[in-house]
Amino acid sequence: MEKNQEGRLHLVGKAYVDSGEFSQEVAHTRFNIFKKEMALALKRxxxxxLPFYNNYPVLLDASIFIYFESSYPQYRQVVFYGTPRLYLTQIYDSLDQEVAIHQQAQVHCQLGSGVLVLSLSG
Incomplete structure (x- = not known):
């Protein structure tokens, strides 16, 4: 956690790409995998x-920056990944969709035969 020039808190992480031990081709592959999977990792x-954010709700709107560490300049980057609130919104939207699908499936099964009740639980 750091403060920017305006005094706002932001969250900082690092992704280790390489420090010269890998070829540029391997570093390129590692960098692309990290960039591709970072949003999912941050969501999880x-x-x-969640308990941390319950105690420090001001951090829900803190910007998330990930430093990609590499000996190759083209992979040495700082990337903005939104805020924790963005990821929590995605999670809860996804859960809302699953609940709606579950409720819809239950209604269809009850109407279909009058006997079968589909119960999906996760």
Whole structure:
């Protein structure tokens, strides 16, 4: 956690791409995998840190920056990944959709035969 020049808090993480031990081709592959999977990883980390955000709700709107560490300049980057609130909104929207699908499936099964009740639980 750091403060920017305006005094706003932001969350900072690092993704280790390389420090010269890998070829540029391997570093390129690692960088692309990290960039591709980072949003999903942050979503899961944010969900796991819900108790933390309950105690520090001001951080829900903190910007998330990930530093990609590499000996190759083209992979040495700082990337903005939104805020924890963005990831929690995605999680809860997804859960709302699953609940709606579950309710819809239950109604269709009850109407279909009058006997079968489909119960999906996760």
């Amino acid at each position: 980390i944010t969900f796991g840190d």
